[in-house]
Amino acid sequence: MIRFLLIVLRALRARPKLLLPVLFAAELAILAPISGVQFDTAADFARSGRLYATDLITQSAPMIVLAVGMTAILMTGGIDLSIGAMVALVAAVMARFDPGPNFWVTAVPLGLLCGLGLGWFNGTLIARLDVPPIIATLGTLFLLRGLCEVLLGNEEFGTFFDVPGYTWFGRLSGSLLVIAAVFAVGGSWFYRSRLRRELLMLGGNRVAARYAGIPVFRRIVQVYTVMGALAFVAAICFTARNGSVSATSLEGLELQVIVAVVLGGTRVEGGNGSLIGSVIGVLMVAVLAEGLRSAEMFHSDLLPFKIQHLKYVLMGGLLVLGVWVNRRHVSTAG
Amino acid sequence: MQYFERTTKSVRHRLLFLFAGCTLLLGFIYWRTSLNVNSSFAAELAQIPVFLSPVIIAGMGLTGIIYAGGIDLSISSMIVVAGTVFGILFDHGAPPWVCFLGCYVTAVGLSTCNGLLVRMLGISPIIITLAGLQFYRGVALILADTLMPNFGGGLSIQKAAYQAPAKEHAAEILAVVVVAALAWEAYGKTFRGFLALGCSPQACRIAGLDPGRIRLTSYFVGGLFLGVAAVLFVTNVQVIEPARMATGFELGVIGAVVLGGTNIFGGEGTMLGTVLGALFLYLIGQAMLYAGVSEYWRTAIAGGVIVAVIGFDCAIHRRQKLLDELR
Numbered sequence: 001m002i003r004f005l006l007i008v009l010r011a012l013r014a015r016p017k018l019l020l021p022v023l024f025a026a027e028l029a030i031l032a033p034i035s036g037v038q039f040d041t042a043a044d045f046a047r048s049g050r051l052y053a054t055d056l057i058t059q060s061a062p063m064i065v066l067a068v069g070m071t072a073i074l075m076t077g078g079i080d081l082s083i084g085a086m087v088a089l090v091a092a093v094m095a096r097f098d099p100g101p102n103f104w105v106t107a108v109p110l111g112l113l114c115g116l117g118l119g120w121f122n123g124t125l126i127a128r129l130d131v132p133p134i135i136a137t138l139g140t141l142f143l144l145r146g147l148c149e150v151l152l153g154n155e156e157f158g159t160f161f162d163v164p165g166y167t168w169f170g171r172l173s174g175s176l177l178v179i180a181a182v183f184a185v186g187g188s189w190f191y192r193s194r195l196r197r198e199l200l201m202l203g204g205n206r207v208a209a210r211y212a213g214i215p216v217f218r219r220i221v222q223v224y225t226v227m228g229a230l231a232f233v234a235a236i237c238f239t240a241r242n243g244s245v246s247a248t249s250l251e252g253l254e255l256q257v258i259v260a261v262v263l264g265g266t267r268v269e270g271g272n273g274s275l276i277g278s279v280i281g282v283l284m285v286a287v288l289a290e291g292l293r294s295a296e297m298f299h300s301d302l303l304p305f306k307i308q309h310l311k312y313v314l315m316g317g318l319l320v321l322g323v324w325v326n327r328r329h330v331s332t333a334g
Numbered sequence: 335m336q337y338f339e340r341t342t343k344s345v346r347h348r349l350l351f352l353f354a355g356c357t358l359l360l361g362f363i364y365w366r367t368s369l370n371v372n373s374s375f376a377a378e379l380a381q382i383p384v385f386l387s388p389v390i391i392a393g394m395g396l397t398g399i400i401y402a403g404g405i406d407l408s409i410s411s412m413i414v415v416a417g418t419v420f421g422i423l424f425d426h427g428a429p430p431w432v433c434f435l436g437c438y439v440t441a442v443g444l445s446t447c448n449g450l451l452v453r454m455l456g457i458s459p460i461i462i463t464l465a466g467l468q469f470y471r472g473v474a475l476i477l478a479d480t481l482m483p484n485f486g487g488g489l490s491i492q493k494a495a496y497q498a499p500a501k502e503h504a505a506e507i508l509a510v511v512v513v514a515a516l517a518w519e520a521y522g523k524t525f526r527g528f529l530a531l532g533c534s535p536q537a538c539r540i541a542g543l544d545p546g547r548i549r550l551t552s553y554f555v556g557g558l559f560l561g562v563a564a565v566l567f568v569t570n571v572q573v574i575e576p577a578r579m580a581t582g583f584e585l586g587v588i589g590a591v592v593l594g595g596t597n598i599f600g601g602e603g604t605m606l607g608t609v610l611g612a613l614f615l616y617l618i619g620q621a622m623l624y625a626g627v628s629e630y631w632r633t634a635i636a637g638g639v640i641v642a643v644i645g646f647d648c649a650i651h652r653r654q655k656l657l658d659e660l661r
Contacts (some may be wrong), residue, residue: 125641125645131644131645133600136644138640138644139637139644143634144630145637146633146638150630153630181582223394228644259464259465259468262461269458304480305480310476312469312471313476316467322459
């Protein structure tokens, strides 16, 4: 056992990038059995593993979608605190429409337009008016939450399950397809074009990026607009699973997404970032939450407090630890 | 007057704008209350400290931290932990002053702990306090579950003696803290050190100041303010509910600080601006109520005001910034 750990440690020192997947695997190995995955026979494993994966993926689909956009934003040295409110507002706008076959031609395009517009507004504030990103999106966070309250009041709107064919997005196949589509587009855009290098350069040194001929303002507006479109996709995933939306739903989502993305190795100051790392970060957070929820259900008398409350403590600790480890590996690399 | 000469032109303009805005809004509210028999201007004024004192006092502490180039996103969770300590002491039958002291000391200790972590780990304050936002809320929930028998998620405190600070003395406490803090900022050395650190850590080091130490002091001083804010916040709510208490409080405080003209990257700003910023956001909401706008618009208007004021301000100073960049 100790020898095995030593081998793993040596491999990690040679390739620090492997640290995150190894941590994720270790987390899965500890928490998956608690969450009810059985390893007795192949058939048991297939059945319980499928249930577990369905729960995990459908639940974290909105966060994975948002994490893609957040990675790009953090790479440019920006931040978007308004995404939770943005998703809620897009969902609220769609909730005001009649749930019928017409929903697909009225509410859905309007939701997309709404997301794009909100994202473009953020981007314009940040790029054209030169407002610091954290302040601009903090302001729009208030603004959008407030608009949600204006649209929905204190009620909970839950008409999404009546839309024909809508719940498909909340199931495993739908969520997987949405995630795969976002990744195919985002990934190819990222790794097959100059965009990724341009964004990294923007985050590293904005003045140098301008002198290198990168259209700085346009790129920033584009990144935030794409975030708006992704907020629309996340809103669909969320409402298809939950069926309802209220003015306070998804509060604090932005911080969770940032925690996950930073955990995945993206630097908050910009100039470094990885899409795959972000997804692993989201999944780590989701596995943790799921594991603690099941531990609460099956072993509730193990500790003198509710085990689910450990989630906050562990997430905070994990974030600091992840950033600290990343920072050390960057500083040793030069 | 030296106090104002120390600030930059944009901060002075912002102060002037906020002062004029607050006066106008107060005038508007006075006009509307004088028209209506059921409402009185004095009652409206007396309400302000009760609702606003935690935001103003926590905001002044945060101003010092942001001056020094740091930030604290975890204030709401720290208030929750302090509130939980208050609740635990109350539950065990401690006298009121012990409860207040426990609440205060917890908040100061947690803020100092944030400062220590920032100094020792060398990670950016945003990350540390973002983690703290999650971590401290978990700590509060676990503390409440472990140390209070029969705790069912909320603890109701209905004794006048335990609620005195917010319900009876909020105005006095607010006045004393604001005057003392502004005097400290104007005549003391501590806050100039924060400003210096926020402007340039390198220059600080060369001038013989210790940046790490000043950063830590800024979190400690922020904690001193946060403690008062926590006591006022906790004694104002009817039920102490660690899972839901004070969510989003930090965003309101940061909004007030930023609206008050403090540069989010450090190095410029005033505490007076923060006080006026918080007041302005509150008064604009009240004025909207008197103008007949629905209560639901309140958050949206606060956000719209932050975006509009700061967007306008940044757009005006943009040319200067671009020129600086080219130089």
